[in-house]
Amino acid sequence: MLDASEPRWFAVCTRYKREKLVSKYLCDKGIKSYLPLQKVTRMYTRKIKKVELPLINCYVFVQIVKDQYVPVLETPDVTHFVKIAKDLISIPEVEIDILRRVTGEIANVEVDPGVFKIGEEVEIISGSLFGLRGRLLQGLGSKNFVVELENLGYSLRMQMAPEILRPLSGKRGAA
Numbered sequence: 001m002l003d004a005s006e007p008r009w010f011a012v013c014t015r016y017k018r019e020k021l022v023s024k025y026l027c028d029k030g031i032k033s034y035l036p037l038q039k040v041t042r043m044y045t046r047k048i049k050k051v052e053l054p055l056i057n058c059y060v061f062v063q064i065v066k067d068q069y070v071p072v073l074e075t076p077d078v079t080h081f082v083k084i085a086k087d088l089i090s091i092p093e094v095e096i097d098i099l100r101r102v103t104g105e106i107a108n109v110e111v112d113p114g115v116f117k118i119g120e121e122v123e124i125i126s127g128s129l130f131g132l133r134g135r136l137l138q139g140l141g142s143k144n145f146v147v148e149l150e151n152l153g154y155s156l157r158m159q160m161a162p163e164i165l166r167p168l169s170g171k172r173g174a175a
Contacts, residue, residue: 001090002066007032009063009091011082018077019054025075032063036099055103055156061096101128102156121168124160133168 002008014022019035026033036055041048059082062072072078082089120136137157 002064002069002088004066007063007065009034009061009093009096010088011059011061011091012072013079013082014058014060015077015079016058019058019060022060022075022077025077026060026062026072029071029075031068031072031075034061034063034096034099036061036103038103055099061091061099098129098132101132102158104128117167122165123168124164125166127164136165 012022023033023035037052038055039050040053041050060078062068064072069081073081118136118138122134122136124130124132124134
């Protein structure tokens with residue numbers, strides 16, 4: 001719900017591949033926006049290129065008060081606010097912080113095989129995602145596990161090293 005004086009976070013949908021442009025337009029209008037970007041390495045025939053791509057396609061997050069609602073909608077390439085029925089969905093600051101932490105986390109460490117069970121609830125005990133909880137989806141060879149973190153109605157699947165995971169059951173079981 002929009003407030004007249006307290007800014008809150010909301011998600012807006014953009015046209016396809018226009019997220020960076022929308023974020024710039026909003027910034028030019030003085031509206032605080034956040035576009036979670038992930039660094040990706042693309043390999044081409046003759047070169048390797050590092051690019052930043054949106055973590056969630058066609059979404060930009062804005063922190064606004066009631067008076068900024070219409071200016072956001074009037075921004076080129078913004079299609080609509082994310083709503084449930086006719087109600088705007090206010091996103092808690094903690095979930096925006098999670099997205100910030102997710103986009104900065106890279107973990108490539110060796111695995112201690114056979115310590116976790118697939119489907120087990122785990123907690124991250126180190127790094128920028130400290131304290132987040134998720135569910136173990138699969139093991140990727142002997143290097144990483146895929147952990148699902150559910151926020152914003154999306155499942156964020158990330159590769160995590162087992163050294164930074166702790167089972168929430170308190171016991172470690174064999175895979």
